[in-house]
Amino acid sequence: TVETSFLGITLANPLMNASGVHCMTVAEMDELAQSAAGAFVTKTATRDYRAGNPQPRYVDVPLGSINSMGLPNEGLAYYLDYCLARQNQQALQFLSVVGLSYDEIVENLRTIEASDYQGVTEFNLSCPNVPGKPQIAYDFELTERLLTEVFSFFTKPLGLKLPPYFDIAHFDQMAAILNRFPLTYVNCVNSIGNGLYIDVDKEQVVIKPKGGFGGLGGDYIKPTALANVRAFHQRLNPSIKIIGTGGVRTGQDVFEHILCGASLVQVGTALHQEGVGIFERLVAELEAIMEAKGYTCLEDFQGKLREI
Ligand code: DHB
Secondary structure, X not given: OOOEXXXXXXXXXXXXXXXXXXXXXXXXXXXXXXXXXXXXXXXXXXXXXXXXXXXXXXXXXXOEEEEOOOOOEOOHHHHHHHHHHHOOOOOOEEEEEOOOOHHHHHHHHHHHHHOOOOOEEEEEOOOOOOOXXXXXXXXXXXXXXXXXXXXXXXXXXXXEEEOOOOOHHHHHHHHXXXXXXXXXXXXXXXXXXXXXXXXXXXXXXXXXXXXXXEEEEHXXXXXXXXXXXXXXXXXXXXXXXXXXXXXXXXXHHHHHHHHOOOOEEEEOHHHHHHOOOHHHHHHHHHHHHHHHHOOOOHHHOOOOOOOO
C-alpha cells in the first residue's frame, strides 16, 4: 500500500500538488480535491488580491519550466473560506500564506490563528518573483525573527516552504534555526530562483517579467531538490517532517524523494503539463517499483538511502 499518515490522518497516498500549480481558483482546487492526490495545498495567499506580473509569466520548456508569476492570488479570505467550507469532508488541507511585509505576514498568520481553520498552514518563505522582495529564507536572521514572532501566538500545525540551498554551511545554519521551533514540517524545495531561459532562434527571453529571469522547475531541479530533502532530513528533529518537492514526473522520482526522507511528495511542473490525471499514474508507477523491490509500505524505504 502507498497509504500514509500525516498528523494522525490517513491519506490514500503521499502525493499533492505543489503550491502555485492548479490551485488559484475554486474550480482548480475542486479538481485537485476530487483527484487521486492524497492532499492539496492552495496558491500562496497575500492579504489582498494581486493580479501578479505581466504575461507571458509561465513557460514550459523541454527540461522543465520557468516562471515569474509575481504572486497572483485572490487574497487570503478566498482560500481560508474555501478550506473552512470543506474541512469536514476533506481529510487534509494545506493553506499556503505569506505577506508583502513583516507586518502583513504576522497579520495573515494571526487571521488564520483566529479562524476556525483546523488544517495545516504552509508559510511560504521562498517566493523568488516579486520585484524588490528578496526570498525571506535566504535571510537567516529575518527567518529566525519571523519564526520567533509567529510562534509567540500561532498554535496550529505550521510548515515552511523553503528555497533550495547550495552550501553545506547553509544546510547546517538553517537547520539549527528551524530546530528551535515546533514546526510540523519543512517543504524542500521551491523553484530554483532566477534562472534565465533563452529562445535561441528569436535571441530572446521567454517570459516578460524581470527581463526574463524566473524560477526553474522540473527536471532541472531534481538533484538539488533531493539534496535539500536529504540534508534537512539528516539535520532536523525527527518531529519535523519533510515534504519533498522538485522534479517529480515519474513514480521513480516519487520513490527517490521518499528514499531521501520525504513523508509527502509534491508535483509542480509535471502537474502543470499533464493535469490532475498525473496522480493516478504516479501512484501506479510507485506501486510497481515497490512491488518489484518487495516493499509493502512507504516506511520500508523512507529515509533509507544508502551511502557508500
Ligand atoms: C510565486 C512563485 C513562487 O515560487 C512562490 O513560492 C510564490 C509565488 C509567484 O511568482 O507567484
